[in-house]
Amino acid sequence: MAKNVAGPEIERLIQLLARVPGLGPRSARRAALHLIKKKEQVLGPLAEALAAARDSVTVCSTCGNVDTRDPCTICTDPRRDNGTIIIVEDVSDLWALERASAMNCLYHVLGGTLSPLDGIGPDDLNIKSLVERISAGDGAKEIIIAVNATVEGQTTAHYITDQLDGLDVTITRLAHGVPVGGELDYLDEGTLTAALRSRTTL
């Protein structure tokens, strides 16, 4: 925007909104204007929600999840099956699995994947805390490694499998296959091969 059009508070708001993923500079302006117009309904409540999150959000010292309590809501939920721990790269993966509601178990958030090129080694991820957690023997029987099906993800999966060697747990990984609703034509050969190998009887 040209200089001296709106007060510095509005300019600063636009700049910060442009740093929110999903909003670029253009949508940041549109968003700012909408928020200003909906001052009572949206802008005020959003300011308060952000301040509340800033003041209360913390990282779970057990599993690496983000929450407003430590240990987090999931780790302290007595209705969860603590016999299974799903290992994920990021909190967003934990949220995605929770939305699927397929399991009612515990998680461990690595906080990334091993990536020597980016200088990310085992000590930069929550791997030590994972090994300690499982060695402590708090009931885990199965560890599901649900990292992304990328090279880094698979390298990380192998490393974790090595670290858990000798502990009394079964280690599994997510099945490969055709995504639900996916068209074969658009899938890579690796996925198709895996889907064929793991074919099931109807």
Next chain:
Amino acid sequence: MAKNVAGPEIERLIQLLARVPGLGPRSARRAALHLIKKKEQVLGPLAEALAAARDSVTVCSTCGNVDTRDPCTICTDPRRDNGTIIIVEDVSDLWALERASAMNCLYHVLGGTLSPLDGIGPDDLNIKSLVERISAGDGAKEIIIAVNATVEGQTTAHYITDQLDGLDVTITRLAHGVPVGGELDYLDEGTLTAALRSRTTL
């Protein structure tokens, strides 16, 4: 998201972010997580910027622009040509024209267009304040009606022209034509006809 995954502060943040234009429910989750991770760099500053905007933003009683001062930065800028007032539907149009930097004049924001079907009549728009402003004779010589080229916009333009009848000002409107970079093939016939009629000598 499934219930009881994250604290209520995070859930509320996601809900409010989903109401920001440009973010849907899915991107709101991603945005919330990013903000939480960038607590010091983005979440905190954004919370403060929103609170500052909430506390300071006001509508200019002269022109209808939003700013942190009334009269607004534009209305009080002594370097602006007060002989020309551009009439726009919305503050976003004012911002767009300012970005174009084509004029260095004053504005009048209507706050919408006449729309009998939606129950929006002249009293719902800043038309009375426009007529008063120009009747007061504070220097305006030309009124550029820069409303959208829609049916409602044009109806509003006609109504305003009638209201300003008898006042000592020239009323103009934006030229129709081919957008810069626009391909003729994609333009409607009305635009092409207008572009032909207003053709200029090279």
